[in-house]
Amino acid sequence: MLRTLVGAQKCFCLANRHRNCLRPSNLAAAVNVAFIRHYVPPTHIKQSAVPNESGTMSQIKQEMMTRLGLEPGYQPLPKSREHLLKFQPKPEELPPRAMQDSFTSAIIPLSTDRAKQDKYVTYLGNVRMGRLLEDMDMFACWCCHKHLVVPKLPENVHLPYTFVTILVDRIDFTNVLASGTEDIRLSGHVSWVGKSSMEVVVWLEQKQNGSYKKLTRALFLMAARNATNTAAAPVNAIEPANEEEKVILAGGMDRKKQRQLLGAQSIFKVEPNDPEQTLMYELWKRTTPSDTMELNKRILPANCRWMSDSYQMSTIPSFPEHRNHHNRVFGGFLMRSALEISWAAAVLYCGTRPRLEHIADISFEKPVSVDSFIKMTAYVVYTKLNYLQIMTVAEVLDPHTSNQVTTNTFYYTFAAPQTVTEVLPRSYHETMWYIQGRRKFEYSMGLKAP
Numbered sequence: 001m002l003r004t005l006v007g008a009q010k011c012f013c014l015a016n017r018h019r020n021c022l023r024p025s026n027l028a029a030a031v032n033v034a035f036i037r038h039y040v041p042p043t044h045i046k047q048s049a050v051p052n053e054s055g056t057m058s059q060i061k062q063e064m065m066t067r068l069g070l071e072p073g074y075q076p077l078p079k080s081r082e083h084l085l086k087f088q089p090k091p092e093e094l095p096p097r098a099m100q101d102s103f104t105s106a107i108i109p110l111s112t113d114r115a116k117q118d119k120y121v122t123y124l125g126n127v128r129m130g131r132l133l134e135d136m137d138m139f140a141c142w143c144c145h146k147h148l149v150v151p152k153l154p155e156n157v158h159l160p161y162t163f164v165t166i167l168v169d170r171i172d173f174t175n176v177l178a179s180g181t182e183d184i185r186l187s188g189h190v191s192w193v194g195k196s197s198m199e200v201v202v203w204l205e206q207k208q209n210g211s212y213k214k215l216t217r218a219l220f221l222m223a224a225r226n227a228t229n230t231a232a233a234p235v236n237a238i239e240p241a242n243e244e245e246k247v248i249l250a251g252g253m254d255r256k257k258q259r260q261l262l263g264a265q266s267i268f269k270v271e272p273n274d275p276e277q278t279l280m281y282e283l284w285k286r287t288t289p290s291d292t293m294e295l296n297k298r299i300l301p302a303n304c305r306w307m308s309d310s311y312q313m314s315t316i317p318s319f320p321e322h323r324n325h326h327n328r329v330f331g332g333f334l335m336r337s338a339l340e341i342s343w344a345a346a347v348l349y350c351g352t353r354p355r356l357e358h359i360a361d362i363s364f365e366k367p368v369s370v371d372s373f374i375k376m377t378a379y380v381v382y383t384k385l386n387y388l389q390i391m392t393v394a395e396v397l398d399p400h401t402s403n404q405v406t407t408n409t410f411y412y413t414f415a416a417p418q419t420v421t422e423v424l425p426r427s428y429h430e431t432m433w434y435i436q437g438r439r440k441f442e443y444s445m446g447l448k449a450p
Contacts, residue, residue, distance in 0.1 A: 052104045052146075057135050057186070060106050060142045067145060069158030084160035084227035089150050089234065091195070096239035099248065102147035105187035106139060108132075110180060111207075121180030129173075129356055130339040132184070132204060132215075134332030137165055139186045140200040140220035147190040147198060148224070149236055161233055162225040164364070165331040166197065169219035169259065170444065171359035176206065176213045183207045184215070192252025196224045196232035199252055218359075219255070262361065262443070267436040276435050283431060287424060304422045305349075307430045310380040312345040315397070318372050329368035334394055337376055338410045342390040345378035346414040349388060350421070357387075358444035360411035366396075368407055373397040375404070381430075381437030383423045387445075388414045389437040411440040 054060050065071070069081070110117055110127075120131045144163045153159070178184070188202035200220045205212040224233045240246040264270070272280060287298045300306060322333040339359075346354045368374065375395045382389035394408040425431040 054104045054106045054142065056107050056109055057138065061138065064142060064145060067159045068161075081158075081160075081227040084158060087150075087153055087157055087160040088226055089152060091234040093150070093152055094234060094236040095149060095151065097147055097149060097190075097236045098239060098241035099189050099191060099245045100241050101149075102143050103187070103189035104143065104146050105185055106142070108135060108184040108186070111183045117180055125180050127178035127180050127184070127206075128336075128340075129178075130336030132178075133335040133339060134330070135184075135186060136202045136204065136218055137168075137220065137330070137332035137335065139188060140165070140202050140222060143188050143190055143200045143202070144198050144222050144224065144235075147193075147236060160227040162227065162229040164223050164225060164229070164367075165220060166223050166364060167221040167259065168335070168359070168362040169221070169255070170361060171216055171218040172444075173216045173356055173358070174214050176208070176215055178206050178215055179208070185212055190238070191219075191248050192255070193235055193238050194256075196234055198222045198224065198235055199255070221259075259361065265439075267432050267439065272432075272435055276438075279438075280431055280435070283425060283434070287426070298426055300424070301422075304424050305380075306426050307379060307381060307423050307434065308426055310345075310349055310423050311377055312341055312348060313375065313377045314341055316374045316376065318368065318370055318374055320370050323370045329370055329372065329374070331364055334364075334368070334374070334408055335362065335410075337374070338378075338392045338394060338408065339412065341376045342378045342392045342410065342412045343414070345380060345390055345392075346388050346412075346416075349380050349423075350416040352416055352418070354388060354414035354416040356412065357415050358413040360413075360440045360444055362408065362410055364408060366405060366407045368396055373399060374407075379433065380423045381433045382441050383420050384441060386416045386419050387441065388416065388420055388423075389441045390414065391433060391437055391440075411437070411444075413441060413444045 054063075069079075069084075071079075108116070108120070110120060120127050122128055141163045145159075148159075148161065150159070183206070185205045185207070186202060187205070188200055190198050191201045192199040198221075200222055201217065202220060203217045204215040206215055207213075224235045225231065226233045238245075238249055240249050271277075286301055289297055289299055316337055318329050318333075322329050339356075343354075343356065373396070375397055376392060377395075378390050378392040380388055381391045390410075390412040392410040392412070393406060394410070395404045395406050397404055423434075425434045
């Protein structure tokens, strides 16, 4: 039997977890959407796959370094890998692989490793979700290693590949509260491939009362690059081993088309649709005095806050500690940093500790060098009932030229225990953020089709 994502049913339990939440049917009416999005999540092979444990996450990291020919210790000028370019295989030399071949699991040993507990635990004893995002990113890379087989590669030659994260798709969280002192298991496999790209599904579970409970699942889109990370590299095709794998593979192209459609419909690429333009006018009317000719004057309605007053910002110097295997800033570090400042912005906005419900798609536009200054700005861009939609922008600052380059934009949905103060835009560009945040919220909650 296929084991599907619990996110499809999680909306039905939101009302039980948050007293002020409406059930999906009422919430859909409240936000005036015309149809419900039929989100079909990817399944995850666990019944038909042969168990394949990879040890701990620390062991996985060491194994990947060994395969790539990397050594511990930072070097400003990393060891050249150009000699490996001649070993890059041709597509026809790569045998097809089943999803079962890349299926594996690994453990974060929080129950026995006290030093690791200190890095993962919050002051309330729960797990820092940002740390788990780092591990999920690394584990997705490990699944790529498990999928790739190069028959003609000499035994004493290191793997002539580089793997980078292109995109992290929608992430949904269950109602399981993760403890900072119990083991966490990651499992996953490659679920679809293109010519040089691989989709990896990763699940996160924690052992509670003797059995593993689901925490979350995510889709990672990874790119295979050559040994010097200067061009794309081919990967093994997928040949489904059974009906279960055929179903998952068939959904891969649909998920690719859905991602492309969502990207093309971004508010930053196309103008708002008719209902959104009506909403923009209503927002303008609510915040403009009706008894004066001062059209440039804005008024803040009762129980509301301006978006321009609802943000948190930090500037983070990156260090070699934050590097990946290729001397760039580790994508998981960027995800953790963005999540933690977003959570801080949500807490300071609503005055309580909200719960992370969803992470929308995360794209990695540009690599970040290890000597960069990274500015993270988390804005509250949309609110509804007890929900907050946070947009966090990551920018790299050049200390010599003062130039800023945006490398990532993150969207997070948080749920507070009670209704939150409504946020409103004051300028046109903030209104665009508001519309985009509203779209991300409805998409994440399963209220609207892409």
